[in-house]
Amino acid sequence: MKHRHTPRRAALQALSGTFVAAVLAGATLSPGAAMGQDYPTRPVKMLVGFSAGGGVDALARMLGDRLAKPLGQNVVVENKPGASSTIAANTLMASAADGYTVLLGDSSLLIAARAMQNVSFDPVNDFVPVAGVATAPLALAVGSGSPLQSLEDMARTAKSGKPLNFATSGIGTVHHLAMEHMQALAGIELTHLPYRGASALLPDLISGTVDMGVLSAAAAMGQVKAGKIRVLGLTSPVKGTDWRAISDWLPGFDASPRLFVLAPAGTPGPVVARLESELGKLMTDPAIAEELVKQGFVPAFRSGKEVAADMSQELDRWTGLIRRSGIVLK
Structure with a gap:
């Protein structure tokens, strides 16, 4: 028995094919990848564990201003000073892992994680390194x-x-x-x-x-x-x-504070990669490098993986020194 392909039937078949194609396309694109393509769609918040007007705050505001153009969204600095940056770190840990809240931290955060009592975060497991930006001799x-x-x-x-x-x-x-x-x-x-x-x-x-x-x-x-x-x-x-x-x-001496950008653990890889890429472009710009030097920093871009290794080494070094010195921070 022959079936007539009426215009209505043809339209339904075309619509069905379009729906299936859309479903298949969605299945091949993970939520993280989709977010990476669209990110960011609203302003990004950069936390700083120091008061406004200080060196780290000035660096954060410079990075925020320079990131706004390539990201297509404002990067707003929010100061959360006190307790060796642990207040800012706790805020980051409690934030959604979507790339819209990051932290510009430094080595003092790693020291606090090992020297302070009742620290609620683990710098290795609760955060994902995005990039290293500078050292502060x-x-x-x-x-x-x-x-x-x-x-x-x-x-x-x-x-x-x-x-x-x-x-x-x-x-x-x-x-x-x-x-x-x-x-x-x-x-x-x-x-x-x-x-x-x-x-x-x-x-x-x-x-x-x-x-x-x-x-x-x-x-x-x-x-x-x-x-x-x-x-x-x-x-x-x-x-x-x-x-x-x-x-x-003294060969082997290494103690300059490092500055790095962290995101909450679980932040999609494509989002982290986008931020790392844009920070890398900034930190290799001679004009920005000159501006950093004037502020007392040494430009030192590090990938997220390199920062993870740096943090592990620093934590080992600081932990040993803290134990030998008997330092306990409240």
């Missing part, structure tokens, strides 16, 4: 009238039995643990004098009230130019200065 400095002329001179003095102290911006900071790391490698003992922030220790460093102080390389530059302090060594090399890196004296 620290300077070990003395007042201009100090008798200490070099790192070797400092070590000889300490080993002779003469007490030496150093000031930092607080217990358990990267500044503090950098000095613990240096002491362990050099086989010396120094007395730690914690201050409430770098600005508080600077007058005592200049006057010679404290023997040495650890501050950001950016903050040290202006004081060195004014003839008020001298830099004995840096936690990592800084272009444009003749300051010595501590690693030149």
Whole structure:
């Protein structure tokens, strides 16, 4: 028996074929891949664990401004200061894993995860690294009238039995643990004098009230130019200065704070890849690199996988130093 293909039947068959094709296409495109293609469709929030006006905040706002154009959406910086960035980290952990909330963090977050009591997040399992963007070298400095002329001179003095102290911006900071790391490698003992922030220790460093102080390389530059302090060594090399890196004296020394972008665990891979790609383009732009250097940072783009490896190594190093030093943060 023959069937007549009426216009109505033909239309239904065409509609059915279109529906099946659409279903099959949807089956081959995972939700994450689809999100990666469309992402972002609304503003992205970048959390910062420090107050507005600081160095990390300034970096976040610069990144946010520069990311807005390629992403086609605004990147809004939201400050969540306090508790060594753990407030910001907890906010990130509680956020949806969709790429619309990320965190610009630094090494202090990893230290807090191992030194603080009752930390609710695991930096390895609760977050996914997106990219590394920079390092922030620290300077070990003395007042201009100090008798200490070099790192070797400092070590000889300490080993002779003469007490030496150093000031930092607080217990358990990267500044503090950098000095613990240096002491362990050099086989010396120094007395730690914690201050409430770098600005508080600077007058005592200049006057010679404290023997040495650890501050950001950016903050040290202006004081060195004014003839008020001298830099004995840096936690990592800084272009444009003749300051010595501590690693030149102590091979294996590595303590510069690293800055990286994290997203909540479970964020779709295509979304993470999009953010990583755009950050990579930014960090290899000479104009942006120059701007970062002016702010005291060293541009250092790292892929998400590289950041994961860096974080693992840092956590091992900080954990060992924290245990040896008996540091416990509340």
